[in-house]
Amino acid sequence: MTVPFGQRLAAAVAARGPLCVGIDPHEELLLDWGVGDSLDGLRRFTDAVVDALAGSVAVLKPQLAFYERFGSRGLAVLEDAVVRAHEAGALVLLDAKRGDIGSTMAAYADYLRSDHPMQVDAMTVSPYLGPESLRPAVSTATRFGGGLFVLARTSNPDAGAFQHATVGERSVAQVVVDTVRGWNAPDEFVGDPPTDLASSVDPRSGWGPSTGSFGVVVGATLDALDVDLDGLGGPVLAPGLGAQGGSVSDLRRLFGAGTAVVPTVSRDVLGAGPDPAALRAAAARWAEALAA
Secondary structure, three states, X not given: OOOOHHHHHHHHHHHHXXXXXXXXXOHHHHHHHOOOOOHHHHHHHHHHHHHXXXXXXXXXXXXXXXXXXXXXXXXXXXXXXXXXXXHOOOEEEEEEEEOOOXXXXXXXXXXXXXXXXXXXXXXXXXXXXXXXXXXXXXXXXXXXXXXXXXXXXXXXXXXXXHHOOEEOOEEHHHHHHHHHHHXXXXXXXXXXXXXXXXXXXXXXXXOOOOXXXXXXXXXXXXXXXXXXXXXXXXXXXXXXXXXXOEOHHHHHHHHOOOOOEEEEEOHHHHOOOOOHXXXXXXXXXXXXXXXX
């Protein structure tokens, strides 16, 4: 059995820092790069990002929709990129935001299977068909050492319309967090952590051998943290740094020092391309700010 995602993520953060870089080849960015909004442009963009960053950042987060829009050939570009990212030592978080029930959810979760041609380390999922709708994905992740990040408290302007709704005395967002907290029970996991993990991570940081494989998505641009993350046991994916207005100080303000946070930057790094050195420098600036 593969070492669980939470432990592999903690090891990657210990070695490389917590930065996650999104790979979002939308039309405007492809045109800004001068590669063209085409299959060839998609390939050139993706190759450049992976070649520049996969050897240094902890996590790469490709957005599946931007590859699906080119059909099967676009997915082939992503499949190749996932393989090369792994070869360079980066973890791959597939930003898919899938959510369904039964066999359909199980099929979405196949991206986590070791026999899938594009196996990723973790994926984002949506919980809004109910907590049990995600159980097939939890089972697949547990079986194959994968991870899930569940949308909980996002910071898009009208997110509160659903996420602030109440279930009894709890908000929907809090129910999501509490559900994920339950999945991170110790008996969900098997395998031995990387041998140097315990000695390489400060346990006060929230990272360590006990880091769970199931996390939540909480935006880095919230005015205030209005969900209780205590005892979550897993990582928090915090998108919104850079162009969307989030900063390192926002991470400190929202999460403090004891939460295992995976900060996500996309446009502030990708906008430096297509020059590989400029991409690496942009990522390094964020990595240094996070380390400080």
